[in-house]
Amino acid sequence: MATTTAPVRRRRPRRSGIQGREAVAGWLFVAPVLVILGLFLVLPVAMAAWVSVSDWTGRGSPFSSDVGFVGAQNYRTLMVDGGLATQDFGTAMRNNAWYVLLVVPTQTAISLFLAVMVNRRILRGRGFFRTAFYFPSVTSSVAIVVLWLFLFSASGAVNKLLSFIGIAGPNWFNDPRGIVHVTLGAIGVDAPAAGLLAEHGFLGITWWQWLAGPSFAMSAFILMAVFTTSGTFMLLFIAALQNISGEVEEAAMMDGTTAWQRFRLVTLPMLRPTLFTVLTLGLIGAWQVFDQIYTGTQGGPSKTTLTPAFLSYQASFNNGRWGQGAAIAFVLFALIVVLTVAQRFILRESDTVPRRKRFVRTPPVPTLTDEKSST
Amino acid sequence: MKRKSSTTTLAALLAAGALTLTACGGGSGFDDESADADAGAGAGAGNAELTVLIGSSGDSETDAVTTAVSDWSTESGTAASVNVASDLVQQLSQGFAGGNPPDVFYLGSETFAGYAANGSLLPYAAELSNADDFFPTLSETFTFDGTFTCAPKDFSTLALIINTDAWATAGLTDADIPTTWDQLRSTATALTTDTQVGLTFGPEYQRIGAFFEQAGGSMTSEDGTEAAVNSAENVEALTYVKSLLTEGVLKYPADIDSGWGGEAFGTGKAAMTIEGNWIDGAMKTDYPDVSYTVVELPAGPAGKGTLQFTNCWGIAADGANTGAATALVEHLTAPETQLAFADAFGVMPSVQSAAADWTAKYPEKAAFLDSAEFAVGVVNAQGATDVIADFNAQLEALASSDPQAILDSVQTNLEAVLGASS
Numbered sequence: 001m002a003t004t005t006a007p008v009r010r011r012r013p014r015r016s017g018i019q020g021r022e023a024v025a026g027w028l029f030v031a032p033v034l035v036i037l038g039l040f041l042v043l044p045v046a047m048a049a050w051v052s053v054s055d056w057t058g059r060g061s062p063f064s065s066d067v068g069f070v071g072a073q074n075y076r077t078l079m080v081d082g083g084l085a086t087q088d089f090g091t092a093m094r095n096n097a098w099y100v101l102l103v104v105p106t107q108t109a110i111s112l113f114l115a116v117m118v119n120r121r122i123l124r125g126r127g128f129f130r131t132a133f134y135f136p137s138v139t140s141s142v143a144i145v146v147l148w149l150f151l152f153s154a155s156g157a158v159n160k161l162l163s164f165i166g167i168a169g170p171n172w173f174n175d176p177r178g179i180v181h182v183t184l185g186a187i188g189v190d191a192p193a194a195g196l197l198a199e200h201g202f203l204g205i206t207w208w209q210w211l212a213g214p215s216f217a218m219s220a221f222i223l224m225a226v227f228t229t230s231g232t233f234m235l236l237f238i239a240a241l242q243n244i245s246g247e248v249e250e251a252a253m254m255d256g257t258t259a260w261q262r263f264r265l266v267t268l269p270m271l272r273p274t275l276f277t278v279l280t281l282g283l284i285g286a287w288q289v290f291d292q293i294y295t296g297t298q299g300g301p302s303k304t305t306l307t308p309a310f311l312s313y314q315a316s317f318n319n320g321r322w323g324q325g326a327a328i329a330f331v332l333f334a335l336i337v338v339l340t341v342a343q344r345f346i347l348r349e350s351d352t353v354p355r356r357k358r359f360v361r362t363p364p365v366p367t368l369t370d371e372k373s374s375t
Numbered sequence: 376m377k378r379k380s381s382t383t384t385l386a387a388l389l390a391a392g393a394l395t396l397t398a399c400g401g402g403s404g405f406d407d408e409s410a411d412a413d414a415g416a417g418a419g420a421g422n423a424e425l426t427v428l429i430g431s432s433g434d435s436e437t438d439a440v441t442t443a444v445s446d447w448s449t450e451s452g453t454a455a456s457v458n459v460a461s462d463l464v465q466q467l468s469q470g471f472a473g474g475n476p477p478d479v480f481y482l483g484s485e486t487f488a489g490y491a492a493n494g495s496l497l498p499y500a501a502e503l504s505n506a507d508d509f510f511p512t513l514s515e516t517f518t519f520d521g522t523f524t525c526a527p528k529d530f531s532t533l534a535l536i537i538n539t540d541a542w543a544t545a546g547l548t549d550a551d552i553p554t555t556w557d558q559l560r561s562t563a564t565a566l567t568t569d570t571q572v573g574l575t576f577g578p579e580y581q582r583i584g585a586f587f588e589q590a591g592g593s594m595t596s597e598d599g600t601e602a603a604v605n606s607a608e609n610v611e612a613l614t615y616v617k618s619l620l621t622e623g624v625l626k627y628p629a630d631i632d633s634g635w636g637g638e639a640f641g642t643g644k645a646a647m648t649i650e651g652n653w654i655d656g657a658m659k660t661d662y663p664d665v666s667y668t669v670v671e672l673p674a675g676p677a678g679k680g681t682l683q684f685t686n687c688w689g690i691a692a693d694g695a696n697t698g699a700a701t702a703l704v705e706h707l708t709a710p711e712t713q714l715a716f717a718d719a720f721g722v723m724p725s726v727q728s729a730a731a732d733w734t735a736k737y738p739e740k741a742a743f744l745d746s747a748e749f750a751v752g753v754v755n756a757q758g759a760t761d762v763i764a765d766f767n768a769q770l771e772a773l774a775s776s777d778p779q780a781i782l783d784s785v786q787t788n789l790e791a792v793l794g795a796s797s
Contacts, residue, residue: 057489057492057493058471058472058493059471059472059493059494060472060474060693061474083788083791084762084788084791084792087765088765153632154631154632171629171630173629174630176771176772300768300771301771302768302769302771302772303764303765316468317464317465317469318464318486319489319760319761320489320490321758322472
């Protein structure tokens with residue numbers, strides 16, 4: 001016993017010594033990143049958090065003695081007071097919610113579809129199609145905004161195309177009408193008919209306004225987002241698809257599945273981690289939409305392309321309300337975190353339960369276990 | 376042992392690397408600052424180089440300002456450099472927030488109150504030798520808490536711009552030049568054809584506000600402390616504008632594929648527009664073949680009225696050399712300099728002593744300066760930017776909205792802002 005424990009004891013300090021040095025080395029390895037992250041990420045975020053609860057007017061350091069603490073005042077102005085600031089924030093949230101609601105599922109579906117298409121071995125010129133679909137993603141978003149402004153101008157190419165099939169296109173980037181309102185208006189439902197919806201609301205705007213849908217201007221941005229981001233996410237899906245080995249598909253074929261069944265029951269479940277990544281990245285990107293708005297419409301027409309990110313910029317830089325601008329950024333941050341967690345929760349739930357159920361209910365398994373337990 | 380030594384070496388290397396990296400990052404920053412400080416200390420605080428930040432309309436403006444500033448530099452011996460901002464409002468905010476603002480800068484009347492309130496601006500204007508020479512309405516615009524804070528740079532007023540060819544084609548003569556709202560409606564109707572609309576201007580308070588003044592209304596009470604947006608006069612004015620829109624003789628530039636009134640006018644999509652004297656430069660460079668004439672805006676039920684827009688020369692209170700900055704602004708607002716600016720980029724001098732020279736020199740643009748007599752400044756209360764932006768957003772949909780409802784909502788918003796700042 002003593003002989004066996006002694007070497008262990010001797011070894012232990014040595015090992016921990018090496019481990020101790022390894023720990024030091026480890027810290028040294030991460031030190032540059034920690035310093036950089038601390039200086040350029042943690043510190044600015046902490047400063048912004050302070051600004052969001054202060055009355056800093058944008059002159060000199062926000063930590064100077066004449067900057068006061070105002071508690072949740074900025075957040076209250078933004079979300080509770082019901083004044084112009086609340087209305088603007090509500091409008092921005094409304095616009096962006098519609099944007100997210102339409103962009104994220106569409107871009108995910110299209111990128112998955114494109115990935116499956118260009119991943120097929122029989123397709124000729126796969127390389128060409130992959131490049132072509134990815135091309136909008138590498139182009140600068142500013143350049144695409146300019147292109148979009150031309151395409152969707154009142155007498156632009158899109159409206160010309162629409163006129164060939166007998167549709168008088170709207171003046172896209174100058175039309176503040178929400179598309180849901182327009183559709184409802186066509187069947188005779190308008191604001192007075194909405195009754196209660198027009199009298200109550202949330203964040204300073206009525207439920208009827210929440211229901212307006214994206215304006216034509218925002219719809220053009222939605223199309224643009226789908227156009228530019230589908231390529232990027234297609235790339236993620238292609239990588240994931242290539243990770244699925246051919247045997248799995250062959251096995252499914254041997255079981256006599258149709259192509260659609262193979263996609264729905266084999267490929268799609270195996271893509272779930274990637275699907276989560278794509279949805280999360282899409283969600284975050286869509287809630288932070290800024291550069292299109294900044295270069296394209298600056299929030300117009302009639303504030304229908306105002307987004308929280310742009311509103312935050314406008315409040316801080318143009319109107320000198322730094323506290324409110326920072327508060328918007330933090331509300332947006334909280335919203336994104338909540339939505340991401342919720343999405344993770346939902347995807348996990350549907351991921352685990354049905355598969356196990358399916359496994360348990362297959363006929364051979366109970367008989368096997370029965371035999372085992374009986375013997 | 377071998378392993379240990381290699382780990383140590385690696386760690387040492389890494390540490391050294393990290394230190395160098397951070398040292399470099401910090402070092403260059405310190406270098407910049409110390410260089411600045413050295414320059415300041417070496418030359419003496421009274422001679423620190425001045426930085427001038429301007430938002431330029433183009434090369435001619437940049438060149439004119441640069442020349443004026445360098446003339447002053449040679450004369451006074453204080454170095455000064457002119458920077459052109461790509462986004463003046465944002466760059467100014469950044470300068471003040473970072474504690475490193477430019478010494479002298481253009482400042483719009485709508486952002487003036489905010490900077491004056493937080494103490495960013497040096498209230499120097501009252502001490503200028505030519506302080507009394509500025510047009511009184513302009514001095515008022517840049518007065519905060521009773522102190523004339525910064526010197527008006529120049530100003531613009533709105534007038535009616537008429538395409539003379541379209542005018543003749545429609546069979547109209549000089550006698551038909553509109554002087555009342557009814558005549559404006561009838562000429563706009565006469566000028567409206569299949570390819571050309573009679574009148575155009577942007578859907579914004581900065582144009583439509585002129586009609587308020589003509590109807591006898593205003594955005595605020597006389598002293599600017601109370602909102603008076605939903606007065607009967609303003610409702611009448613907005614209803615009149617709406618009727619022009621619904622009759623199709625007035626169209627917003629966006630509805631005729633144009634970015635602003637001047638573009639719609641220059642491309643011949645509109646025969647008349649309401650713009651300020653900046654349209655002159657755009658017409659010269661972009662549409663030199665279009666012949667036009669400038670007349671005063673037609674009078675409304677309560678007489679003549681127009682809006683004026685102005686910028687001032689702001690001086691940062693935290694600047695190292697505010698004395699020299701004030702001297703520079705005095706030079707830049709002198710009548711000779713302002714007339715040189717007028718020559719270069721078409722602005723109107725902010726001092727009364729240069730007015731006669733200007734009118735004599737540019738008789739075709741006299742209507743702009745003549746309008747100064749009855750011009751009123753735009754709302755510039757602190758925090759009003761959002762209210763005006765919201766007003767403009769609602770004006771875009773004027774054709775399908777109720778004027779009274781629009782004005783009521785703006786009244787509520789403006790009351791909130793004026794109540795908070797007083």
